Amino acid sequence: SEQTNKHLYLFEVLVKNIDINRNLLNDYEKDLVIKNPIRVRIIFSDFYDVEIDEVKDCKSIHLPEPEQVKCHSKMSRTATKEKNGKEKPKQPKQKQKVPEEMMYVKKTSLHSQKAGFSCLFPMEPMEMLEKLKTSSLYFLIFSNMGEDEAKKIIGQAKVDVRKNFIDSVQYASATGEFPTTANLTTSCKIENVFKEVSGRIEVYVRLSCFGKFIMSMFNMLYNERNPANKKTDEEEKKAETTS
Structure with missing residues (x-):
């Protein structure tokens, strides 16, 4: 049947850090970036378009390391001292419900954040190779102004994932059975609409090919x-x- 010609792929992306260049923002824009959540839209070919959302009060959100990335956030508890000096676990605030395709963002500084997602999908190797050859991975960074206001675009970054991933897909197609993995860790520039460098983004990308x-x-x-x-x-x- 048609399904038997498809291989199984696991595509993972971790936005490790985003740094915004304050010098390219006017006072109004700086205020927007500070007060409003930052979102990242990941665009890959014509089959992957996912937004990573930010929770402004995310002190209890913990993001795993790249090798432990999952499609949900982990809630951590902090301890507070009682009057007698003993520590007691602090009751966490109401947990946020996380969609499977998204993970909450945790800011590492005023203009930095971490977030990741993963996707498991079947596809024919030839189709996967065509998508890799013709597509790059794009990261659109913007400030989420709310439902009633327009989004403020901060910039866009482009990551070329073709070389390593094409080799991995071809090798997995040749062997047919054994899983292969390709990793890419890179830091690239974020350009605004005027092609000025408005910051940098550090990402970790992994494609695992599980074969037929x-x-x-x-x-x-x-x-x-x-x-x-x-x-x-x-x-x-x-x-x-x-x-």
Whole structure:
């Protein structure tokens, strides 16, 4: 069937740090950046367009290291002392509900932040290679002004992920079974609409290729749970051999 031609990929992006150049902002813009949440929109080809949101009061949000990135935030508890000197756990504030495709941002300084997300998806290797050859990874950084106001664009950064990732996809396609991983850690400039450098962004990107074997296992388990589909696949194979 069509699904058996697809490989399984895990695409992970971690925005490790964003530094905004204050000298390129006027007083009004500086005030906006300080008082309003910063958002990052990650754009990759025509199938990936995700926004990473910021929670202004995010003291209890902990972001894992790159190798531990997941699609949700971890809440941490801080300890406070009682009157008798003993420590007691402080009750956390109401937890924020995090969509699976987003992770909350934690500012590391006045104009810096951390955030990440991951995506697991099936795709044919040839289609994946075409997307990698023709697309770069874009990061659009803007200040979230609220629902009733326009967004303030701070700038855009472009990251070329083609070289390492193309090699990894090609190798995974050749072996067919064994997973391969390509990593990229880079710091690149953020340019505003006037092509001026308005800051820098540091990102960690990882693409894991699990090959055809994993998809075959998923299909086998799916067919075992759905006998009707299994019969259809067997009929397709029989038709291919007799044609």
